[in-house]
Amino acid sequence: MTRERSETRRLDLGAQHAEIRAEITQAIERVIDGGCFLLGPEVEAFEREFAAYCDRQFAVGCASGSDALLLALLALGIAPGDEVLCPAYSFFATAGSIARLGAKPVFADIDPATFNLDPDQTRRVAADRPRLRAILPVHLFGQVADMEALTDLAEELGVPIVEDAAQSIGADDAQGRRAGSRGSLACFSFYPSKNLGALGDAGMVVTDDAELAEKLRRLRVHGATRGEPHREVGIGSRLDAVQAAVLRVKLRHLERWTKSRREHAALYDRRFSAAGIPLRTPRPTAPCARHVYHQYVARVPAELRDPLRTHLDEHKVETAVYYSRGLHEEPCFAQLDHRSRDFPHTEAATRECVALPVHAELEPAQIEHVIDSVTAFFSSAGGADPAPGRSSAEG
Numbered sequence: 103m104t105r106e107r108s109e110t111r112r113l114d115l116g117a118q119h120a121e122i123r124a125e126i127t128q129a130i131e132r133v134i135d136g137g138c139f140l141l142g143p144e145v146e147a148f149e150r151e152f153a154a155y156c157d158r159q160f161a162v163g164c165a166s167g168s169d170a171l172l173l174a175l176l177a178l179g180i181a182p183g184d185e186v187l188c189p190a191y192s193f194f195a196t197a198g199s200i201a202r203l204g205a206k207p208v209f210a211d212i213d214p215a216t217f218n219l220d221p222d223q224t225r226r227v228a229a230d231r232p233r234l235r236a237i238l239p240v241h242l243f244g245q246v247a248d249m250e251a252l253t254d255l256a257e258e259l260g261v262p263i264v265e266d267a268a269q270s271i272g273a274d275d276a277q278g279r280r281a282g283s284r285g286s287l288a289c290f291s292f293y294p295s296k297n298l299g300a301l302g303d304a305g306m307v308v309t310d311d312a313e314l315a316e317k318l319r320r321l322r323v324h325g326a327t328r329g330e331p332h333r334e335v336g337i338g339s340r341l342d343a344v345q346a347a348v349l350r351v352k353l354r355h356l357e358r359w360t361k362s363r364r365e366h367a368a369l370y371d372r373r374f375s376a377a378g379i380p381l382r383t384p385r386p387t388a389p390c391a392r393h394v395y396h397q398y399v400a401r402v403p404a405e406l407r408d409p410l411r412t413h414l415d416e417h418k419v420e421t422a423v424y425y426s427r428g429l430h431e432e433p434c435f436a437q438l439d440h441r442s443r444d445f446p447h448t449e450a451a452t453r454e455c456v457a458l459p460v461h462a463e464l465e466p467a468q469i470e471h472v473i474d475s476v477t478a479f480f481s482s483a484g485g486a487d488p489a490p491g492r493s494s495a496e497g
Protein backbone atom coordinates (compact mmCIF):
# COMPACT_ATOMS: atom_id res chain seq x y z
CA MET A 103 0.00 0.00 0.00
CA THR A 104 1.35 3.43 -0.89
CA ARG A 105 1.15 6.12 1.74
CA GLU A 106 -0.36 9.49 0.86
CA ARG A 107 2.48 11.90 0.31
CA SER A 108 2.19 14.74 2.80
CA GLU A 109 1.96 18.27 1.56
CA THR A 110 5.03 20.44 1.05
CA ARG A 111 3.74 23.72 2.37
CA ARG A 112 5.19 27.17 2.04
CA LEU A 113 5.29 27.66 5.77
CA ASP A 114 5.62 25.27 8.70
CA LEU A 115 5.35 27.30 11.89
CA GLY A 116 4.28 24.17 13.77
CA ALA A 117 7.69 22.60 13.13
CA GLN A 118 9.47 25.85 13.97
CA HIS A 119 7.65 26.24 17.27
CA ALA A 120 7.99 22.57 18.21
CA GLU A 121 11.78 22.87 18.35
CA ILE A 122 11.77 25.97 20.59
CA ARG A 123 8.52 25.43 22.48
CA ALA A 124 10.07 25.26 25.95
CA GLU A 125 11.98 28.50 25.44
CA ILE A 126 8.88 30.29 24.14
CA THR A 127 6.68 29.04 26.97
CA GLN A 128 9.26 30.16 29.52
CA ALA A 129 9.42 33.64 27.95
CA ILE A 130 5.62 33.99 27.99
CA GLU A 131 5.48 32.88 31.62
CA ARG A 132 8.11 35.51 32.48
CA VAL A 133 5.76 38.18 31.05
CA ILE A 134 2.73 36.78 32.89
CA ASP A 135 4.68 36.87 36.16
CA GLY A 136 6.12 40.33 35.44
CA GLY A 137 2.65 41.81 34.96
CA CYS A 138 3.69 44.41 32.33
CA PHE A 139 1.96 43.64 29.04
CA LEU A 140 2.55 46.66 26.80
CA LEU A 141 5.98 48.27 26.24
CA GLY A 142 8.05 48.06 29.46
CA PRO A 143 11.29 46.15 30.18
CA GLU A 144 10.70 43.18 27.84
CA VAL A 145 10.02 45.50 24.89
CA GLU A 146 13.02 47.69 25.77
CA ALA A 147 15.30 44.65 25.88
CA PHE A 148 14.04 43.47 22.50
CA GLU A 149 14.49 46.97 21.06
CA ARG A 150 18.15 46.99 22.18
CA GLU A 151 18.84 43.51 20.81
CA PHE A 152 17.06 44.22 17.54
CA ALA A 153 18.86 47.54 17.02
CA ALA A 154 22.20 45.77 17.46
CA TYR A 155 21.20 43.02 14.99
CA CYS A 156 20.31 45.70 12.40
CA ASP A 157 23.45 47.74 13.05
CA ARG A 158 21.44 50.67 14.38
CA GLN A 159 21.48 52.98 17.41
CA PHE A 160 17.76 52.97 18.16
CA ALA A 161 14.76 50.70 17.67
CA VAL A 162 11.17 51.59 18.51
CA GLY A 163 8.63 48.78 18.72
CA CYS A 164 5.04 49.13 17.57
CA ALA A 165 1.96 47.05 16.82
CA SER A 166 2.67 45.95 13.21
CA GLY A 167 4.84 46.46 10.14
CA SER A 168 2.08 48.60 8.62
CA ASP A 169 2.11 50.84 11.70
CA ALA A 170 5.92 50.99 11.52
CA LEU A 171 5.59 52.52 8.03
CA LEU A 172 2.87 54.90 9.21
CA LEU A 173 4.94 55.99 12.25
CA ALA A 174 8.10 56.49 10.16
CA LEU A 175 6.27 58.72 7.67
CA LEU A 176 4.52 60.59 10.51
CA ALA A 177 7.88 61.17 12.21
CA LEU A 178 9.17 62.75 9.01
CA GLY A 179 6.13 65.02 8.93
CA ILE A 180 4.63 63.57 5.75
CA ALA A 181 1.27 65.32 5.33
CA PRO A 182 -1.57 65.78 2.82
CA GLY A 183 -0.30 67.12 -0.49
CA ASP A 184 3.16 65.56 -0.10
CA GLU A 185 4.46 62.90 -2.46
CA VAL A 186 6.40 59.76 -1.51
CA LEU A 187 8.04 57.56 -4.14
CA CYS A 188 7.79 53.77 -3.82
CA PRO A 189 7.96 50.74 -6.15
CA ALA A 190 4.84 49.69 -8.08
CA TYR A 191 5.55 46.09 -7.05
CA SER A 192 5.12 45.43 -3.32
CA PHE A 193 2.72 44.45 -0.58
CA PHE A 194 -0.18 46.90 -0.36
CA ALA A 195 0.91 48.43 2.99
CA THR A 196 3.89 50.13 1.33
CA ALA A 197 1.66 52.46 -0.68
CA GLY A 198 -1.26 52.25 1.74
CA SER A 199 0.73 53.90 4.53
CA ILE A 200 1.54 56.85 2.24
CA ALA A 201 -2.07 57.26 1.13
CA ARG A 202 -3.37 56.84 4.71
CA LEU A 203 -1.57 60.09 5.64
CA GLY A 204 -3.23 61.92 2.76
CA ALA A 205 0.03 61.93 0.80
CA LYS A 206 0.34 60.69 -2.78
CA PRO A 207 2.19 57.48 -3.61
CA VAL A 208 4.32 58.01 -6.70
CA PHE A 209 5.27 54.69 -8.25
CA ALA A 210 8.45 53.71 -10.06
CA ASP A 211 9.10 50.48 -11.92
CA ILE A 212 11.34 47.67 -10.71
CA ASP A 213 14.60 46.22 -11.95
CA PRO A 214 13.47 42.90 -13.51
CA ALA A 215 16.57 41.10 -12.18
CA THR A 216 16.02 41.96 -8.50
CA PHE A 217 12.30 42.93 -8.21
CA ASN A 218 13.49 46.07 -6.39
CA LEU A 219 13.30 49.78 -7.31
CA ASP A 220 15.28 50.48 -10.46
CA PRO A 221 17.49 53.50 -9.57
CA ASP A 222 17.41 54.92 -13.13
CA GLN A 223 13.63 54.69 -13.26
CA THR A 224 13.47 56.20 -9.79
CA ARG A 225 15.61 59.13 -10.91
CA ARG A 226 13.36 59.76 -13.92
CA VAL A 227 10.16 59.54 -11.90
CA ALA A 228 11.56 61.77 -9.11
CA ALA A 229 12.66 64.54 -11.49
CA ASP A 230 10.73 67.84 -11.30
CA ARG A 231 8.62 66.86 -8.33
CA PRO A 232 8.82 69.76 -5.88
CA ARG A 233 6.40 68.03 -3.49
CA LEU A 234 8.45 64.82 -3.24
CA ARG A 235 9.24 64.39 0.47
CA ALA A 236 10.72 60.88 0.75
CA ILE A 237 11.78 57.75 -1.11
CA LEU A 238 10.44 54.44 0.22
CA PRO A 239 12.35 51.50 -1.29
CA VAL A 240 11.19 47.97 -0.48
CA HIS A 241 13.70 45.15 0.01
CA LEU A 242 11.48 42.61 -1.63
CA PHE A 243 11.54 38.83 -1.04
CA GLY A 244 14.67 39.07 1.16
CA GLN A 245 17.00 41.06 -1.07
CA VAL A 246 18.13 44.63 -0.37
CA ALA A 247 17.46 47.30 -3.01
CA ASP A 248 20.35 49.24 -4.58
CA MET A 249 20.85 51.46 -1.54
CA GLU A 250 24.12 52.94 -2.84
CA ALA A 251 22.43 54.47 -5.92
CA LEU A 252 19.22 55.34 -4.05
CA THR A 253 21.14 57.07 -1.24
CA ASP A 254 23.06 59.18 -3.78
CA LEU A 255 19.80 60.13 -5.46
CA ALA A 256 18.05 60.97 -2.17
CA GLU A 257 20.97 63.19 -1.15
CA GLU A 258 20.85 65.00 -4.50
CA LEU A 259 17.12 65.55 -4.07
CA GLY A 260 17.46 66.46 -0.40
CA VAL A 261 14.84 63.92 0.73
CA PRO A 262 15.13 61.12 3.33
CA ILE A 263 14.89 57.40 2.64
CA VAL A 264 12.49 55.19 4.60
CA GLU A 265 13.34 51.52 4.04
CA ASP A 266 10.52 48.97 3.95
CA ALA A 267 12.60 46.07 5.25
CA ALA A 268 9.59 43.94 6.29
CA GLN A 269 10.77 41.01 4.16
CA SER A 270 14.53 41.37 4.58
CA ILE A 271 15.57 41.13 8.20
CA GLY A 272 19.24 40.13 8.32
CA ALA A 273 19.90 40.63 4.61
CA ASP A 274 23.05 42.49 3.50
CA ASP A 275 23.26 44.80 0.51
CA ALA A 276 25.81 44.89 -2.31
CA GLN A 277 28.18 46.86 -0.04
CA GLY A 278 27.79 44.27 2.73
CA ARG A 279 25.62 46.55 4.87
CA ARG A 280 22.57 45.36 6.78
CA ALA A 281 19.02 45.78 5.54
CA GLY A 282 17.57 48.74 7.40
CA SER A 283 20.94 50.24 8.36
CA ARG A 284 21.15 53.05 5.80
CA GLY A 285 17.86 54.94 5.47
CA SER A 286 16.88 57.79 7.81
CA LEU A 287 14.39 55.25 9.14
CA ALA A 288 13.72 51.59 8.37
CA CYS A 289 10.60 49.54 9.06
CA PHE A 290 10.22 45.88 9.97
CA SER A 291 7.27 43.52 10.37
CA PHE A 292 7.04 40.50 12.66
CA TYR A 293 3.88 39.17 11.03
CA PRO A 294 3.92 35.41 11.84
CA SER A 295 5.05 34.33 8.35
CA LYS A 296 7.95 36.80 8.14
CA ASN A 297 11.50 35.44 8.63
CA LEU A 298 11.29 36.61 12.26
CA GLY A 299 7.64 36.13 13.15
CA ALA A 300 5.70 36.87 16.34
CA LEU A 301 2.68 34.92 17.61
CA GLY A 302 0.51 37.74 16.31
CA ASP A 303 1.14 41.26 15.04
CA ALA A 304 4.25 43.30 15.84
CA GLY A 305 6.54 45.79 14.11
CA MET A 306 9.63 47.97 14.58
CA VAL A 307 11.20 51.18 13.29
CA VAL A 308 14.99 51.62 13.51
CA THR A 309 17.13 54.75 13.12
CA ASP A 310 20.43 56.35 14.19
CA ASP A 311 18.76 59.71 14.82
CA ALA A 312 18.08 60.23 18.54
CA GLU A 313 15.50 62.94 17.90
CA LEU A 314 13.55 60.82 15.42
CA ALA A 315 13.66 57.91 17.88
CA GLU A 316 12.21 60.11 20.63
CA LYS A 317 9.54 61.37 18.25
CA LEU A 318 8.61 57.78 17.31
CA ARG A 319 8.31 56.90 21.01
CA ARG A 320 5.84 59.76 21.44
CA LEU A 321 3.91 59.10 18.22
CA ARG A 322 3.23 55.45 19.12
CA VAL A 323 1.43 56.61 22.30
CA HIS A 324 -0.73 59.34 20.73
CA GLY A 325 1.96 62.02 20.65
CA ALA A 326 2.98 62.47 24.27
CA THR A 327 4.72 60.34 26.91
CA ARG A 328 4.67 60.55 30.71
CA GLY A 329 1.63 62.80 30.98
CA GLU A 330 3.20 65.63 28.94
CA PRO A 331 0.91 67.91 26.94
CA HIS A 332 0.04 66.71 23.42
CA ARG A 333 1.85 69.00 20.97
CA GLU A 334 1.24 66.62 18.08
CA VAL A 335 -1.24 63.87 17.21
CA GLY A 336 0.15 60.34 17.05
CA ILE A 337 -1.48 56.92 16.89
CA GLY A 338 -2.03 54.11 19.40
CA SER A 339 0.48 51.46 18.36
CA ARG A 340 2.31 49.73 21.20
CA LEU A 341 4.31 46.52 21.04
CA ASP A 342 3.00 43.69 23.28
CA ALA A 343 5.43 42.45 25.92
CA VAL A 344 4.44 38.84 25.13
CA GLN A 345 5.37 39.35 21.48
CA ALA A 346 8.65 41.04 22.43
CA ALA A 347 9.53 38.15 24.75
CA VAL A 348 8.79 35.57 22.04
CA LEU A 349 10.70 37.59 19.44
CA ARG A 350 13.74 37.78 21.75
CA VAL A 351 13.78 33.99 21.83
CA LYS A 352 13.34 33.72 18.08
CA LEU A 353 15.99 36.34 17.30
CA ARG A 354 18.55 33.99 18.85
CA HIS A 355 17.62 31.33 16.26
CA LEU A 356 17.29 33.63 13.26
CA GLU A 357 20.83 33.20 11.89
CA ARG A 358 20.39 29.41 11.85
CA TRP A 359 17.01 29.70 10.08
CA THR A 360 18.44 32.18 7.58
CA LYS A 361 21.32 29.79 6.86
CA SER A 362 18.82 27.00 6.12
CA ARG A 363 16.76 29.23 3.82
CA ARG A 364 19.92 30.17 1.91
CA GLU A 365 20.99 26.53 1.62
CA HIS A 366 17.58 25.53 0.28
CA ALA A 367 17.66 28.37 -2.26
CA ALA A 368 21.20 27.46 -3.35
CA LEU A 369 20.12 23.87 -3.92
CA TYR A 370 17.15 24.99 -6.04
CA ASP A 371 19.43 27.32 -8.02
CA ARG A 372 21.97 24.58 -8.75
CA ARG A 373 19.49 21.87 -9.62
CA PHE A 374 17.18 24.00 -11.77
CA SER A 375 20.13 25.42 -13.66
CA ALA A 376 21.62 21.93 -14.19
CA ALA A 377 18.25 20.70 -15.54
CA GLY A 378 18.32 23.48 -18.15
CA ILE A 379 14.66 24.36 -17.69
CA PRO A 380 13.21 27.79 -18.54
CA LEU A 381 12.92 28.92 -14.97
CA ARG A 382 14.73 32.12 -13.97
CA THR A 383 15.92 31.84 -10.40
CA PRO A 384 16.45 34.87 -8.12
CA ARG A 385 19.65 36.68 -9.08
CA PRO A 386 22.04 37.98 -6.38
CA THR A 387 23.14 41.61 -6.79
CA ALA A 388 26.80 41.23 -5.76
CA PRO A 389 29.13 38.61 -4.29
CA CYS A 390 28.95 40.05 -0.76
CA ALA A 391 25.18 40.65 -0.86
CA ARG A 392 23.19 38.31 1.38
CA HIS A 393 19.71 37.34 0.19
CA VAL A 394 17.63 35.96 3.08
CA TYR A 395 14.95 34.38 0.85
CA HIS A 396 11.81 35.48 2.63
CA GLN A 397 10.39 34.09 -0.61
CA TYR A 398 12.10 32.05 -3.31
CA VAL A 399 10.48 33.69 -6.32
CA ALA A 400 11.30 32.24 -9.72
CA ARG A 401 10.10 33.44 -13.10
CA VAL A 402 8.63 31.21 -15.78
CA PRO A 403 7.30 32.17 -19.21
CA ALA A 404 3.89 33.73 -18.52
CA GLU A 405 1.94 31.05 -20.42
CA LEU A 406 3.52 28.30 -18.28
CA ARG A 407 3.13 29.95 -14.88
CA ASP A 408 -0.41 28.85 -14.04
CA PRO A 409 -0.05 25.36 -15.59
CA LEU A 410 3.12 24.92 -13.47
CA ARG A 411 1.19 25.94 -10.36
CA THR A 412 -1.60 23.48 -11.17
CA HIS A 413 0.95 20.71 -11.73
CA LEU A 414 2.67 21.45 -8.41
CA ASP A 415 -0.67 21.61 -6.64
CA GLU A 416 -1.45 18.11 -7.97
CA HIS A 417 1.87 16.97 -6.51
CA LYS A 418 1.00 18.57 -3.17
CA VAL A 419 3.56 21.35 -3.46
CA GLU A 420 2.14 24.63 -2.28
CA THR A 421 3.03 27.73 -4.33
CA ALA A 422 1.95 31.37 -4.27
CA VAL A 423 1.98 34.43 -6.48
CA TYR A 424 3.45 37.65 -5.09
CA TYR A 425 1.92 39.87 -6.41
CA SER A 426 -0.87 39.28 -8.90
CA ARG A 427 -1.22 43.01 -9.70
CA GLY A 428 0.93 46.12 -9.47
CA LEU A 429 0.06 48.78 -6.90
CA HIS A 430 -0.80 51.12 -9.82
CA GLU A 431 -3.51 48.59 -10.79
CA GLU A 432 -5.27 48.70 -7.40
CA PRO A 433 -8.71 50.30 -7.84
CA CYS A 434 -8.14 52.62 -4.87
CA PHE A 435 -5.16 54.16 -6.70
CA ALA A 436 -6.99 54.52 -10.01
CA GLN A 437 -7.33 58.28 -9.56
CA LEU A 438 -3.53 58.66 -9.58
CA ASP A 439 -2.48 59.65 -13.06
CA HIS A 440 -0.49 56.49 -13.82
CA ARG A 441 -0.67 54.68 -17.10
CA SER A 442 -0.31 50.95 -17.36
CA ARG A 443 2.59 51.22 -19.82
CA ASP A 444 4.65 53.08 -17.22
CA PHE A 445 5.36 49.82 -15.38
CA PRO A 446 6.24 47.09 -17.89
CA HIS A 447 8.61 45.22 -15.53
CA THR A 448 6.10 45.23 -12.69
CA GLU A 449 3.40 43.87 -14.98
CA ALA A 450 5.69 41.19 -16.43
CA ALA A 451 6.52 40.11 -12.87
CA THR A 452 2.82 39.79 -11.98
CA ARG A 453 2.45 37.31 -14.86
CA GLU A 454 5.70 35.35 -14.53
CA CYS A 455 6.42 34.95 -10.82
CA VAL A 456 5.89 31.89 -8.67
CA ALA A 457 7.04 31.42 -5.07
CA LEU A 458 8.26 27.95 -4.07
CA PRO A 459 8.57 26.64 -0.49
CA VAL A 460 11.92 27.74 0.99
CA HIS A 461 11.32 27.96 4.76
CA ALA A 462 13.94 26.73 7.23
CA GLU A 463 11.97 23.65 8.37
CA LEU A 464 11.81 21.97 4.93
CA GLU A 465 13.05 18.37 5.06
CA PRO A 466 15.64 17.26 2.45
CA ALA A 467 13.05 14.84 0.98
CA GLN A 468 10.56 17.69 0.58
CA ILE A 469 13.09 19.83 -1.30
CA GLU A 470 13.92 16.87 -3.57
CA HIS A 471 10.21 16.41 -4.18
CA VAL A 472 9.80 20.08 -5.17
CA ILE A 473 12.80 19.86 -7.52
CA ASP A 474 11.53 16.61 -9.07
CA SER A 475 8.02 17.98 -9.52
CA VAL A 476 9.22 21.21 -11.16
CA THR A 477 11.64 19.32 -13.41
CA ALA A 478 8.95 16.81 -14.42
CA PHE A 479 6.63 19.63 -15.41
CA PHE A 480 9.17 21.16 -17.74
CA SER A 481 10.17 17.85 -19.34
CA SER A 482 6.54 17.05 -20.13
CA ALA A 483 5.90 20.65 -21.21
CA GLY A 484 8.90 20.38 -23.55
CA GLY A 485 10.89 23.10 -21.80
CA ALA A 486 10.68 26.48 -23.51
CA ASP A 487 8.62 24.89 -26.29
CA PRO A 488 5.39 23.98 -24.50
CA ALA A 489 3.38 20.92 -25.53
CA PRO A 490 0.23 21.73 -27.55
CA GLY A 491 -2.05 20.90 -24.60
CA ARG A 492 -0.40 23.57 -22.52
CA SER A 493 0.27 26.31 -25.01
CA SER A 494 -3.27 27.62 -24.98
CA ALA A 495 -3.23 28.22 -21.24
CA GLU A 496 -3.54 31.86 -20.21
CA GLY A 497 -0.59 33.39 -18.38
Ligand SMILES: *Cc1c(COP(=O)(O)O)cnc(C)c1O
Pocket residue numbers: 166167168169192193195196240266268269290291292293303304305
Ligand atom coordinates in the same frame (compact mmCIF):
# COMPACT_ATOMS: atom_id res chain seq x y z
C1 LIG B 1 4.44 42.32 5.70
C2 LIG B 1 4.77 43.58 5.01
C3 LIG B 1 4.35 44.84 5.50
C4 LIG B 1 3.35 45.02 6.62
O1 LIG B 1 3.60 44.37 7.76
P1 LIG B 1 2.38 43.93 8.75
O2 LIG B 1 3.13 43.53 9.96
O3 LIG B 1 1.69 42.80 8.08
O4 LIG B 1 1.51 45.10 8.96
C5 LIG B 1 4.78 45.97 4.83
N1 LIG B 1 5.54 45.90 3.74
C6 LIG B 1 5.95 44.73 3.22
C7 LIG B 1 6.80 44.73 2.01
C8 LIG B 1 5.56 43.53 3.83
O5 LIG B 1 5.94 42.36 3.29
